[in-house]
Amino acid sequence: MNRPALIIDTPPTPNGDLHVGHIAGPFMAADVHARYLRATGRPVVFSTGTDESQTYVLASARRKGLTPQELGQRSWHEIRATLAAMGVSLDGFAPFDDRYRAAVLDFLTPLHAAGKFRTRTVPLPYNERTGEFLVEGLVSGDCPLCLVFSRGGLCEACGHPNNFDELLDPRSTMDTDDPVTVRDAEILVLPMEEYREQLTEFYRAREHRMRPHTVQLVRELLARPLPDFPVTYPVGWGIPAPFPETPGQTINAWAEGIPAVMYCTAYAAEQIGQPVAADDEHWRAERDAEVVYFIGFDNIYFWGFTHVALLMAHEGEYVLPDAIISNEFYELENSKFSTSLGNVVYPRDLLEEVPRDLIRFYLALSAPEHQQTNFGREALEKVTGSRLVEPWNRLAGLLGKAVAEAGADGIEQPVPDAARQRASAMLDRFRACYELDGYSLNRAAAYIADQLPRLVRAAESGADLGGLFFEVRALLRGAAPILVDLGESAGPFEAGEETAVLPFALPLLAKAGQR
Known part of the structure; x- marks a missing residue:
C-alpha cells in the first residue's frame, strides 16, 4: 500500500x-x-x-x-x-x-x-x-x-x-x-x-x-x-x-x-x-x-x-x-x-543528563498504551543501563575485537542464508509492532532489548562476521524509529538481499548521568 x-x-x-x-x-x-x-x-x-x-x-x-x-x-x-x-x-x-x-x-x-x-x-x-x-x-x-x-x-x-x-x-x-x-x-x-x-x-x-x-x-x-x-x-x-x-x-x-x-x-x-x-x-x-x-x-x-x-x-x-x-x-x-x-x-x-535515545527507549518501553504507567528516574537509569547500554556496548566491543583479529576491516564478509532469514524474521516482528493493527511501542522497545543478548552470545561464540553484521544492521533498521540517534544512518526498513556486507563500527552508548 x-x-x-x-x-x-x-x-x-x-x-x-x-x-x-x-x-x-x-x-x-x-x-x-x-x-x-x-x-x-x-x-x-x-x-x-x-x-x-x-x-x-x-x-x-x-x-x-x-x-x-x-x-x-x-x-x-x-x-x-x-x-x-x-x-x-x-x-x-x-x-x-x-x-x-x-x-x-x-x-x-x-x-x-x-x-x-x-x-x-x-x-x-x-x-x-x-x-x-x-x-x-x-x-x-x-x-x-x-x-x-x-x-x-x-x-x-x-x-x-x-x-x-x-x-x-x-x-x-x-x-x-x-x-x-x-x-x-x-x-x-x-x-x-x-x-x-x-x-x-x-x-x-x-x-x-x-x-x-x-x-x-x-x-x-x-x-x-x-x-x-x-x-x-x-x-x-x-x-x-x-x-x-x-x-x-x-x-x-x-x-x-x-x-x-x-x-x-x-x-x-x-x-x-x-x-x-x-x-x-x-x-x-x-x-x-x-x-x-x-x-x-x-x-x-x-x-x-x-x-x-x-x-x-x-x-x-x-x-x-x-x-x-x-x-x-x-x-x-x-x-x-x-x-x-x-x-x-x-x-x-x-536531556541535560540523559542521552536522547535512552529517554526515548525508556518512554517507549513504559508508554501507557493500555493502562496508567509510571516514569521513574531510578528506573530509567536501571532499565536503560541493564537492557540497552550494557549489552549494546558489549556487542560493539566484541565485534570491534573480532574485526581487528580477523583483519577484516574494509573487507566485505559473506552473509550466510541463515543470517538473512534471521534478519528478515527480526524485521517482521518490528513490522508487527509498528503497523496499526497491532501498534505497540512497548513491544517494539522490548524486542530491541530482547535481541541484544542473542547477538552478544553469537559474537562471543565466534559466529560468522558477515552474518553478525547483517543481523546487527537489521536490528538497527528495526530500532531506528525509536533509537533515532543510534539508527540515524540505518537505511530503509528492509533486510536487503546482499550476499556480502562490510563490517562497520558500532558507536558506544553513554549511560544516564554520564553525558
Missing part, C-alpha cells in the same frame, strides 16, 4: 511547555509511526500545532499574570523546541495565526450555510460576580457519570462529555470562592444524534484498530443519547463567530479541531516542498489519504465523535480517520504529573 499518510498529533494546548508525560503519550507514538512509514517508502505528512483558542490558555494566563496571547506565544516556542529536542520528526509545527483562523471559518461557514447547525437555548454555569459564562477550562466540578473531579465539557477520567450545566457542584477555576449560578444562553450546536448511524458504522469498520479502553468508551457513548455539540459559546476568548444568530459569541475551541489539523497538514506539506492550493487539499476525498490520529484517551470523544461528525456533515467531501491510536495517563513516581504542585519533569532538563 502506497497511500499517502497524514499523521496527526493532536495539537497541544499552549498553556506551558510539554513535560515527559506528554511525550510518552501521543508524541512518541506518532513520531515512531511516521519514521517507520518513511523508512518503508510511504509518503507521509506528519504535523501538529497549538490550539490557542482553548479556555485553558485564558485560565492559565490569568493565574500567571500574563495575557493569553503572551502565554500562547511563549508556550508555542517552548513546545516546538521540546519536540525538536526529543527527536519528534514533525514535517511542520504550524503557527497560530490569521491563516489558522481563516481555515477554521472556511470549514465551519459552509456547514452553517447548509443548515447543519441548530440554535439551542441551553443552561450554562455563570459567575455572578464577574458576569462571565463558565465553560470548558473555566469551570470545574464533579462528573455526573463517574463522580470524579472534572473540568467542563469532558471528563478526563471516564471520557464522557458533560455539556452545559451537567457538572455537579460547579465552581470557577480562576475564582473558586465566587458564587456560580446557571443562566440560559442561545448558542449554535451540531445535533450529534443525527450522525448516530454513520458514527456506528464508522466504528464498526475500525474497531480492530482501536485499543480496548477506546472500544469500551465508544460502546458506552453509543449506548446513550449523543448530546448536542456546542459550536459557539458566549465567551470573549477565541475566534469570533460570524453567524448572525449568535452575535458577540466565539467559536468553541473544540470545533476548531478538524480545520486546525487540515491547516497544520497544509503547513507541514509546504515545509517539505509540497505547495498546496488550499489548506484542506490533503484531506479531500479524492486524495484518498490514510489519516491516523495519535491521541490521549481523554480526548477520544471530541476527536473521535464530534470532529468525525463535523467531517461527515460535509457529506463526503473529506476523508475520515482510518485509525485512532489512544494512550492512557503517564504518572511521575506513581503520582499524577502536576505543574502547579511541582511534580513534573521537563524533557529539556532530562
